[in-house]
Amino acid sequence: MESTQDIVKxxxxxxxxxxxxxVTVLQMLCKLKNHPTADELFxxxxxxxxxxxxxxxxxxxxxFVEKGLIKRVKTDADVxxxxxxxxxxxxxxxxxxxxxxxxxxxxxxxxxxxxxNKKQISGFSVSDIRLQLMGDFxxxxxx
Amino acid sequence: MESTQDIVKxxxxxxxxxxxxxVTVLQMLCKLKNHPTADELFxxxxxxxxxxxxxxxxxxxxxFVEKGLIKRVKTDADVxxxxxxxxxxxxxxxxxxxxxxxxxxxxxxxxxxxxxNKKQISGFSVSDIRLQLMGDFxxxxxx
DNA sequence: AAGTTAGTTTGTAATATTTACAATTTAGAA
DNA sequence: TTCTAAATTGTAAATATTACAAACTAACTT
Numbered sequence: 001m002e003s004t005q006d007i008v009k010x011x012x013x014x015x016x017x018x019x020x021x022x023v024t025v026l027q028m029l030c031k032l033k034n035h036p037t038a039d040e041l042f043x044x045x046x047x048x049x050x051x052x053x054x055x056x057x058x059x060x061x062x063x064f065v066e067k068g069l070i071k072r073v074k075t076d077a078d079v080x081x082x083x084x085x086x087x088x089x090x091x092x093x094x095x096x097x098x099x100x101x102x103x104x105x106x107x108x109x110x111x112x113x114x115x116x117n118k119k120q121i122s123g124f125s126v127s128d129i130r131l132q133l134m135g136d137f138x139x140x141x142x143x
Numbered sequence: 144m145e146s147t148q149d150i151v152k153x154x155x156x157x158x159x160x161x162x163x164x165x166v167t168v169l170q171m172l173c174k175l176k177n178h179p180t181a182d183e184l185f186x187x188x189x190x191x192x193x194x195x196x197x198x199x200x201x202x203x204x205x206x207f208v209e210k211g212l213i214k215r216v217k218t219d220a221d222v223x224x225x226x227x228x229x230x231x232x233x234x235x236x237x238x239x240x241x242x243x244x245x246x247x248x249x250x251x252x253x254x255x256x257x258x259x260n261k262k263q264i265s266g267f268s269v270s271d272i273r274l275q276l277m278g279d280f281x282x283x284x285x286x
Numbered sequence: 287a288a289g290t291t292a293g294t295t296t297g298t299a300a301t302a303t304t305t306a307c308a309a310t311t312t313a314g315a316a
Numbered sequence: 317t318t319c320t321a322a323a324t325t326g327t328a329a330a331t332a333t334t335a336c337a338a339a340c341t342a343a344c345t346t
Contacts, residue, residue, distance in 0.1 A: 017293060017342050039332080053296045058333065060294095092267050101267075108258060115251060121276070124235050124244075128277035133259075135269040160313050160322060182303080196325045201304065203323090 002030045014067035024048050025060045026069065035073055035100045073100070090131035099137055145173045157210035167191050168203045169212065178216055178243045216243070233274035242280060 007026050008018055016022065024045050029036070032044065042057045064070040073091065090103040112129050150169050151161055159165065171187050172179070179187070185200045207213040216234065233246040255272050 019294065019342075021295070037332090051296085054332095055297075055334085056295055063294095092264065103264065105262075108262075111254065111258065115254065116276075119248075119251075121235065121246065123281050124276070124278055125281065126276045126278040130275045130277065132273045132275070133264070133267070133269045134271035134273065135267055138266050138268065162313070162323065164324070180303095194325085197303095198305085198326075199324055206323095 002027070010069060014064075014069055016063065016067065020049060021045070021052065021056050022060055022064075025057065026064065029070060033102075088128075090133065092133050092135065092137070094135060094137050101137075103131075103133060145170070153212060157207075157212055159206065159210065163192060164188070164195065164199050165203055165207075168200065169207065172213060176244070231271075233276065235276050235278065235280070237278060237280050244280075246274075246276060 004023065004027065007023055007030070011018055011022050011026060025041060028041060028044050028048075032040075036044070038054075038057050038061060041061070042052065042054050045057065046052045061070065065072055088109060090105065090108075092101045092103050093099070108131075109129075116126050116129065147166065147170065150166055150173070154161055154165050154169060167188050168184060171184060171191075175183075175187065181197075181200050181204060184204070185195065185197050188200065189195045204213065208215055231252060233248065233251075235244045235246045236242070251274075252272075259269050259272065
C-alpha cells in the first residue's frame with residue numbers, strides 16, 4: 001500500500017506541483033486494481049473531490065503518462081485504460097468479460113530479454129516487451 | 144498477395160454474403176500493411192466504392208472480427224486498428240511515430256507455448272499469447 | 287507572511303469515434 | 317424470376333477526447 005506521502009513524493013519527484021486532484025487521482029489509481037478508464041476514475045475521484053472537471057482527469061492522466069508515473073493500457077475491446085503499476089509486468093485479459101489483471105513473471109521476463117538480446121530484429125530496436133495473455137478467468141477468482 | 148477469388152472464398156467460407164463492400168474492405172485490409180483505422184479504411188474504400196457509408200465500415204469490420212477473418216489491434220496511443228493477418232504474430236510498435244508492424248517468430252512462439260504449458264497461472268487459462276514489442280524503427284526501414 | 291508567477295484546474299464547446307435504428311436495397315436460395 | 321433474410325445506407329445520438337480561455341493556486345521569492 002502506498003501512503004499519501006509516497007504518492008506526494010512520486011508526483012514531486014516528477015517535477016510536478018502537488019495538487020489535491022493529482023494526489024487523489026494517483027492514489028485512486030494505485031488503489032483500484034482493475035485498470036480503470038478515465039471515466040471510471042472521474043466517477044471515483046469526484047466522490048472525494050466534488051466539482052472535479054473531466055478535463056482535469058484527462059490532463060492529469062496525460063501528464064502522469066508523460067512523466068512515467070502511470071502507463072496506458074489498451075485492450076482489443078474498448079477505451080483507454082490506465083495502470084499505476086509501472087514495474088514491468090504483463091496482462092491477463094478476457095475479451096468476453098473485458099476483465100484485465102496484472103501478471104508478474106520475472107522468470108518469463110528473463111527468458112524473453114535473453115531471447116531478444118541474442119536475436120536482433122532488423123530495422124527495430126526493442127526497448128520494452130509486453131505480453132497480453134488472452135484467455136478466461138476461472139469463475140472462482142473474482143478479485 | 145491474395146486474389147479477389149481468395150478474398151471471396153474467405154468471406155463465403157465464413158458464412159457471409161458476398162457484397163462489393165465486404166470484398167473491397169477485406170481486400171484493402173490485406174493490401175494495407177499499416178493496420179489502418181476504421182476511418183482510414185473508409186477513406187480508401189470510398190475511392191473504390193463512392194457513396195459508401197461509414198456505418199458499413201464499422202458493421203463490416205465487426206462482422207469480420209466476429210467471424211475471425213480479421214483482428215482488432217490497439218496501441219497505447221489512439222483508436223482501434225484492424226489487421227487482416229490472422230496467422231499468429233506479434234507487433235512491433237513505436238509510440239513516438241505511432242507506427243506498427245507485424246512480427247512473425249515461430250521460434251519464439253514455441254518457447255512461449257512451451258513455457259505456458261509447463262507453468263499454469265492460477266485462476267486463468269491462456270488461449271492466446273500476444274507480444275507488443277515497444278521500441279524504435281531505425282530510419283532506413285520505412286516499409 | 288505577502289506577493290508573484292508559472293503551472294494547474296475548470297467549464298464550455300468542439301471534435302472525433304462509434305453505435306442505434308429505421309428505411310432501402312441486394313445477394314443468393316427457391 | 318421471385319422471395320426473403322441479410323446487408324447497406326443515412327441520420328441522429330451516444331460516447332470519448334481535446335481545445336482553449338478564464339479563474340485559481342502551489343510554491344518560490346522577498
